[in-house]
Amino acid sequence: MREISAALITETVARLCVEANRNLPEDVCAALHQAASSEPFVPARDILDILVRNEGIARRENMPICQDTGMAIVFADVGQEVHIVGDFEAAVHEGVRRGYVDGLLRKSVVADPLRRVNTGDNTPAIIHTRLVPGDKVTLTVAPKGFGSENMSRLAMLTPAAGVEGVKAFVLETVRLAGANPCPPMVLGVGIGGDFEQVAEMAKRALMVPLNESNPDPSYADLEQELLAAVNQTGIGPQGLGGKTTCLGLHILQKPTHIAGLPVAVNVSCHVTRHATEVL
Amino acid sequence: MKKLTAPLSREDALSLRAGEHILLSGTVYTARDAAHLRMLSLIAEGKPLPVDLEGQVIYYAGPTPTPEGRPVGSIGPTTSVRMDSTTPTLLEKGLRGMIGKGERGQAVIDAMKQHGAVYFAAIGGAAALMASCVTDLQVICWDDLGPESVKRLTLHELPLIVAIDAQGNDAFAMGQAEYLTTAE
Ligand code: SF4
Numbered sequence: 001m002r003e004i005s006a007a008l009i010t011e012t013v014a015r016l017c018v019e020a021n022r023n024l025p026e027d028v029c030a031a032l033h034q035a036a037s038s039e040p041f042v043p044a045r046d047i048l049d050i051l052v053r054n055e056g057i058a059r060r061e062n063m064p065i066c067q068d069t070g071m072a073i074v075f076a077d078v079g080q081e082v083h084i085v086g087d088f089e090a091a092v093h094e095g096v097r098r099g100y101v102d103g104l105l106r107k108s109v110v111a112d113p114l115r116r117v118n119t120g121d122n123t124p125a126i127i128h129t130r131l132v133p134g135d136k137v138t139l140t141v142a143p144k145g146f147g148s149e150n151m152s153r154l155a156m157l158t159p160a161a162g163v164e165g166v167k168a169f170v171l172e173t174v175r176l177a178g179a180n181p182c183p184p185m186v187l188g189v190g191i192g193g194d195f196e197q198v199a200e201m202a203k204r205a206l207m208v209p210l211n212e213s214n215p216d217p218s219y220a221d222l223e224q225e226l227l228a229a230v231n232q233t234g235i236g237p238q239g240l241g242g243k244t245t246c247l248g249l250h251i252l253q254k255p256t257h258i259a260g261l262p263v264a265v266n267v268s269c270h271v272t273r274h275a276t277e278v279l
Numbered sequence: 280m281k282k283l284t285a286p287l288s289r290e291d292a293l294s295l296r297a298g299e300h301i302l303l304s305g306t307v308y309t310a311r312d313a314a315h316l317r318m319l320s321l322i323a324e325g326k327p328l329p330v331d332l333e334g335q336v337i338y339y340a341g342p343t344p345t346p347e348g349r350p351v352g353s354i355g356p357t358t359s360v361r362m363d364s365t366t367p368t369l370l371e372k373g374l375r376g377m378i379g380k381g382e383r384g385q386a387v388i389d390a391m392k393q394h395g396a397v398y399f400a401a402i403g404g405a406a407a408l409m410a411s412c413v414t415d416l417q418v419i420c421w422d423d424l425g426p427e428s429v430k431r432l433t434l435h436e437l438p439l440i441v442a443i444d445a446q447g448n449d450a451f452a453m454g455q456a457e458y459l460t461t462a463e
Contacts, residue, residue: 040461040462041457041458041461041462043298043454044458046300047402050402050405050408050438051402051404051405053405053408054402054404054405054406054407054408054409055407057407057408057411058353058407061407063343063346063352063353063406063407063410064343064352064353064406064407065353065404065406065407066353066355066404066406066407067340067341067342067343067352067353067354067355067406068341068355068357068406069343104343104344104345104346104352105343105344106341106342106343106344106352106426107425107426108341108426116313118424118425118426118427120425147357147358147380147381147403150358178381178382178451179380179381179382179400179451180358180360180380180381180382182380182403182404232462233455234455234456234458234459234462235455236454236455236458238380238400238402238403238440239381239382239451239454239455240298240400240440240442240450240451240454240455241451241453241454241455241456241457241458241459242454242458243458243462269403269404270404271404
């Protein structure tokens with residue numbers, strides 16, 4: 001049994017919070033650059049150029065890319081041959097606290113949804129833990145801003161609604177989101193599972209590298225088709241018109257019940273951040 | 280590109296057209312959801328606001344903490360529509376401009392037309408770049424709100440787009456329609 005100390009978890013989470021907020025993942029950067037050079041509508045291209053410059057300034061000057069440094073969503077794949085010495089969840093929260101306080105990130109979490117008093121250190125994190133084979137721990141911190149999170153939606157469609165129902169729901173979600181989630185967006189779509197699983201799939205779909213597609217060819221085609229349709233809405237960068245409404249769209253699918261067709265769309269923005277480390 | 284200095288006169292506001300790119304200098308105040316609710320309760324109780332809003336511009340923003348040696352951390356706009364229910368009351372109090380991101384509801388647009396006010400879009404998410412356009416930050420009140428406290432910012436040529444002008448023209452609808460016609 002391999003031992004990993006809670007202190008190491010804390011240190012790693014703290015570092016990942018800061019890194020994710022300053023350095024946009026390479027695939028998202030590449031997609032932004034690509035969009036800026038291929039956008040045909042001049043006002044939209046000007047906006048994309050500013051976004052490209054912003055990403056560079058954040059990286060060079062160690063500044064957060066966006067002022068909404070998000071809630072810290074932490075994905076942990078814990079190898080079943082690992083023994084964590086200490087309290088795992090407490091270690092993650094402490095990592096978030098240190099990352100956000102010492103890293104000068106914004107504290108955007110309130111302790112209670114109705115009383116709304118800021119916790120002052122961006123804790124607690126939202127933690128998704130999976131037990132996996134092996135003796136490693138993989139930690140991913142994905143800070144999520146709520147300008148885009150607020151535009152996310154979930155529907156329990158009927159099986160009869162089928163793929164057409166899924167497409168209509170995704171496009172309706174994008175139209176309702178409009179300019180709010182700082183387009184160009186990144187979209188994560190979950191299909192199947194149950195109510196809570198489909199939402200988590202949609203969130204995980206945001207972390208699939210933008211240059212990859214679904215391993216199932218029919219889903220890969222659906223991703224392409226939806227991306228093209230979203231980029232024909234005309235919403236464009238910041239909702240001010242243009243081709244580049246969405247930088248990438250991924251689907252994750254899972255088995256579901258004979259009576260249901262759950263679908264969830266997690267809307268994200270051009271600052272789709274995540275940083276990973278394997279311990 | 281047109282350059283403006285806040286606070287803005289009614290004439291300033293009336294001269295702007297939706298879709299126009301401008302550079303804003305001068306003084307603006309940050310206020311988000313919680314500060315708007317507090318301002319509304321002060322108004323309901325007949326008490327004075329922390330800032331006289333006549334001619335002022337409110338920026339819907341909550342920056343990251345200020346690093347040493349800099350005037351401000353990363354700062355960009357938050358979604359404006361969340362402030363829609365409280366905005367008409369502030370426009371009645373003389374508020375001349377707002378900076379945020381995303382569309383506004385019809386009640387806000389109507390109140391903007393009535394009072395001669397303008398709504399600017401800042402580039403959402405370009406917060407590291409926009410920090411270089413802020414030369415000073417002072418917390419004015421409600422420090423307990425953390426990132427949501429009311430702050431006075433001194434701006435130097437912050438790039439903005441006139442999103443909705445004082446005539447009610449909407450750059451979102453106009454821009455999208457224009458792109459779709461050119462794309463056909
Ligand atoms: S939607 Fe994204 S880019 Fe826009 S403010 Fe939120 S985190 Fe930043």
